[in-house]
Amino acid sequence: MTASPSHCLSKTLSSPSVFNAPKIGLAGIAVAALSACAVTPQPPLAGSKPNILYIIADDLGYSDIGAFGGEISTPNLDALVRSGRILTNYHTSTVCAVTRSMLYSGTDHHLVGEGTMGPPNDERKGLPGYEGYLNNQALSIAELLRDAGYHTYIAGKWHLGSKINAKEDKTPDQWGFEHSFTLLGGATGNHFGHDRASDKTYTENGRFVSLPATDNAGRPWYDTHVYTQKLIANIDEHIKDGKPFAAFATYTSPHWPLQVPEPWASQYKGAYDAGYEVIRQRRLDKQKQLGFVPADYTLPGQLLPNAASASPATANFGRPNARYINADTVPGQHTDNVDYGPGNINLTWAQLPPAQKKLQARYMEIYAGMVSNLDYNIGLLIQHLKDIGQYDNTFIVFHSDNGAEGSRVSAEQEAANARNIASLGRDQTLNPPGTEKTYIRYGWRWAEVSATPFRLVKGFTTEGGTSVPMVVHLPGQSAAQTPVREFAHVRDAAPTLLEMAGIAQPLAPAGVSGVNGIPLVKYKDRNVYPITGHSFLGELRGRHAAPLHPEPVGEEQYGRTYLRSGPWKIVWTEPPLGPSDGHWQLYNIEQDRTETRDLAAQHPEVVATLYRQWQSYMHDSGAVLAKKPGNTGRLPAPPR
Secondary structure: OOOOHHHHHHHHHOOHHHHOOOOOOHHHHHHHHHHHHOOOOOOOOOOOOOEEEEEEEOOOOOOOOHHHOOOOOOHHHHHHHHOOEEEOOEEOOOOHHHHHHHHHHOOOOOOOOOOOOOOOOOOOOOOOOOOOOOOOOOOOHHHHHHHOOOEEEEEEEOOOOOEOOOOOOEOHHHOOOOEEEEEOOOOOOOOOOOOOHHHOOEEEOOOEOOOOOEOOOOOEOOHHHHHHHHHHHHHHHHHHHOOOEEEEEEOOOOOOOOOOOOOHHHOOOOOOOOOHHHHHHHHHHHHHHHOOOOOOOOOOOOOOOOEOOOOOOOOOOOOOOOOEOOOOOOOOOOOOOOEOOOOOOEOOOOOOOHHHHHHHHHHHHHHHHHHHHHHHHHHHHHHHHHHOOOHHHEEEEEEEOOOOOOOEOOHHHHHHHHHOHHHOOOOHHHOOOOOOOOOOOEHHHHHHHHOOOOOOOOOOOOHHHHEOOEEEEOOOOOOOOOOEOOOEEHHHHHHHHHHHHOOOOOOOEEEEEOHHHOEEEEEOOEEEOOOOOOOOHHHHOOOOOOOOOOOOEEEEEOOEEEEEEOOEEEEEOOOOOOOOOOOOEEEEOOOOOOOOOOOOOOOHHHHHHHHHHHHHHHHHOOOOOOOOOOOOOOOOOOOO
16 A cells, blocks of 8 residues: 555654754655655565666765765765775776766777767877767666667766757767656756756657756756655555566766855855864874774875965977877886976965855855765665665665866966855845855865865865776675675676676677777677776675676776786876876886875886786777877866
């Protein structure tokens, strides 16, 4: 019998796994509760395949949730950890679209269209694998699941194609998603919406849509809330037919611009007045208690150097005769390439004037509010699975799409933010005419806090750019399992989901090859690159003794790159954040995941071996280095 609304409201309100968070208005709670309880619980069919709930955060740092050392309130994710399992050594790419291309295809991003995030504007333009969208030689995990009998849903960010009913550059409805409500691009200009169909920024089920002023609960439109409502509605629409579902919640939080509604906007007032170094040390201390880092690990030597002014670029930087240092630098050999870009201004908390401290603290308060709001919505999804009797038959995955985002606003925008600090984080379209607009990115130093204990941030192939918080919950699991500390990669997600669903990978030879002679496989009427990731389901079930990745694993983006093999990892980063001589750095990554001790000088033979393996990786993935690497030591500037 369907539960009564009053019973459902009481049950939802009393659930600590959902509402150990800021209190919201009673009307909002009631609507959420009623939507969560309007469907008769449907027990899983005997022998039925498990459901999948795959949750992705956007630009969330490694230490931002409580279970990974953070002070931000994330009770729902922490509860998921207590009945699930964390993967402490899970890696994505350095940026969001690239990560997503590997998540859905199960293979290297260079092969399937995201050699760079978006089409390159350099000498690589037009090369295979550099289309800037998911190309037609990619598999789609959604298509594989749907063809095997799953309902497939996505709500949130897409960032892999933007054309409706097109042969290429396609929206998610053309990649196997039965229901889709998605932001097509990489970022929204306003988490509170207001986009029109003519803007072509959002699609729903294959058509451009205008965003309403309010969500289904009557609150002002806010994307994180709406994505949750959309997925719940999708799940409820078909739950009675007994077919399993795969729902992808691809949230855009806490990606800039930093915005969140009340009460989350005020939840952390005063919490970050102590500043960058104190908060990072607190997180590190908690991570030591949790066993993430050795008890004797210290921060000095790990953070970016203090800089009151940007270090200069080399004389020829940006000129036609520039010779840029890049990863083609052969270890141990002289190179005539000497040019690189400027550095960054990075002040410590003590160097900031009082007004800047107030502004920077407010930035982090709003960021933390976004994370707690995200956790609240994740709690609603999980509670809904429990309310409809599907929680125990659902495989739940949560992780971020890359490391913490370190970019910051312009000096002009910073000044405007300081003059209008009271309006930070809210919907700027509600400001009186003529009011200055505020816009927040929280910058390098807070990103370093989010990346604790690792080095550098999003956009870099260091651990800080690619290590992300990862939590999983197996169907029927009720108690926490010991963390999986083995290296795993986002390419491993697709084969894991297929194994969980009992679906075979496409392996039939297509009889033709892709870039650099890579054999393709046949899937329906397409020739596609095979999945190259490895399922980690065995690790989750405690069955694998051998390493998940005995083979070398590499990654390249913006000319920044790494390769890891066994206990070793080589990393290349352009100056000034990388070595001024452009050498490859070497770390014993099993003993030094924080990449503190560069061992390249002590072990040149190891560097040489891994460099040759890196060359093979680049060839086998169709990757091409740009002559001018990186973003010249800077992350992308904000839009004007």
